[in-house]
Amino acid sequence: MSLAIRGGFVCDPANRVNGKRGVYVDAEGFVVAVGRAPRGFKARRTIDATNKIVCPGLIDLRARLREPGQEHKATLESELRAAVSGGITTLCCPPDTMPVIDTPAMAQMIQSRAWRFGYAFIHPLGALTRDLKGQHLADMEALDDAGCVAFTNAMTPVTDTLVMRRAMEYAASFDLVVFLHSQDPWLSANGCCHEGEISARLGLPGIPEAAETVAVARDLALIDQTRVRAHFCGLSSARAVQMVGEAQRRGLPVSADVTAHHLHLTEHDIGYFDTQCQVRALQRRRAGDFGPGNAAAAGSAAGSREAPDNVRGDRRGNVESGGYPGTRLRPAGCRRYRGHMHFRPPAALAIAAREYVFARTQHAVSRHRVRGPGHPYPGGRAGRLRIRKIEATGRAQRTRLSSGAGAWLTATCSLY
């Protein structure tokens, strides 16, 4: 169905589009023009996006999916639906599922199940070490062939520095990308919020800033030696962002992201034990601490520009105060929606976005010749995605399916 999205503010940093434009999509689901409609273009449907932001589908670099292993919390389908309704069209799934994504079979299984549901793309992240135990290396090259786009030990730190070095060296020999959650497990043990005035006042076990900077420093030293391409996930302190920025200026192949909660919430939002403000990562003082200068220092990969990569935060209420479990979606800029368990975009545009992504996804499925439920998605094909291309939102997808007509893929309406 050909589609015209008119009157919206188009925001697509990868293609240097930032302004009020029309977006025109052909019947196949490809964007054929941004700005003026091509000659003879006829839209079967027009969406009025006045006062809305239109941007390429967002990529969530770390969507912790509960399936397989914890289906009582969430399923692939529910997470994919949630993602798409928030404008996220590609999810990278960390390997801390049960069982762990440390075999090609697991990586393929997740992809094939996701393809069956549609909604959004899933790229698995492979385990860096077997069973995430931090002792033996996982079969990275085989996982890479099976579609894993990067390798990580998820939230489990590799405490053995020698194993970490070997893992980086091994990944570097095949030019694989490593995702790092740098946090010192001893300094952060039992902690549940930033160590400072608030933790002192509320008597909550705090996590000092050094828990992050110590680990980032160690990892940067190893990256310097191994020259592996690495990406720091969810940095929470200005100092760590600075360190990554300095490393970039020295020419190290590193990038980083920060999460939306860290930009929009601070430890002060905890108030009197508001468990909705408890996020698994650290909770640093102020959004302003990151500052425009610091974000710029770390290049395109850090700061608010990168926030869309991470707009999904599903948080269990496994809290110091013994709250309630539950998954919720907390997109960027949702501060004013606090108090609601779930974020709901304005209904009409949400439907439009969903339909559009849906149409697009089905098109992609047909392109990859998935013959129906149960047939495995041909591994490795879409998976040969390199981190350099993930860095800026949108670019990864454009590159991946660049054989298509338009420069864009899956333009969804992102809602404010």
Added chain:
Amino acid sequence: MKQDLQFDSSGRLKHFLTIEGLSRQTILQILDTAKSFISVGQREIKKVPLLRGKTVVNLFFESSTRTRTTFEIAAKRLSADVINLNVATSSTSKGETLLDTVRNLEAMHTDLFVVRHDRAGTAHLIAAHVPPHVRIINAGDGAHAHPTQAMLDAFTIREAKGDFRKLRVAIVGDIQHSRVARSQIHALNTLGVPEIRVIAPRTLLPTAIERLGVVPHTDMRTGLDGVDVVMMLRLQHERMSGALIPSEQEYFNLYGLTLEKLAYAKRDAIVLHPGPMNRGLEIDSAVADGPQSVILPQVTNGIAVRMAIMALIMGGSAEPRSRRAEANP
């Protein structure tokens, strides 16, 4: 969760969760009411009918002797019916969630919960989820607050010293893990104590503790110099294993309150301890049993203070006037 969870819409105290946010008047009102209840404990018939027909549940998820007993006695002296729940052996150990346990007890038409839990924020969580007629008293939540203890300490200090606005107070020991210390700091600050010092090695002091309005000291000599009140804290034995202090002996040498160290304080300084005491670890027997110690009066005062708090928050629930009439038969 709103900050004013403790108060109802007309600003009256509804739950007693933390000292933070209470006004000086409210605290003084509690102390004055407690003073009037002291005599009840000295009578032949130790009862007033203030909470007659009310059901009080002592919900202790963490072990306690002193606090639970004094709460029970306080409720009984107010003529309430008291249930003690040993939660360690009840439904939560079978996997029931905290809020479900509370909801079930609530369904039995209970009026007041006295809650202790080893996690900070538990009392706030429960208070945010109970129906409007149910009242919550925090009897200790993690390292956050133990407000009734701070009130009874304030009461004991006022009995011995009178005006708070001329006092120097030192709190000695494991501030980091102490809910008592946090509540004491808020209470003393609100009551206008001009100088509050905390004395401990840096490992037992929280980061940014000075932001709570105290002066940190690491040396007993300078810390105790010229103070009117010394408040000791309990040091738990497991702190040794967490690399927080090297040994009991070293801790006692540096921070254990002996007569020698107490001599740095004013001659008429008083010594408080919330209990249970570790004699020979944080406090020497000569001090604990000495003339400056007010440790046992603290326990006695605890009953009157807890009666006052219960009466105050329950008084706001229904027909306060008729009940007040009953109070003076």
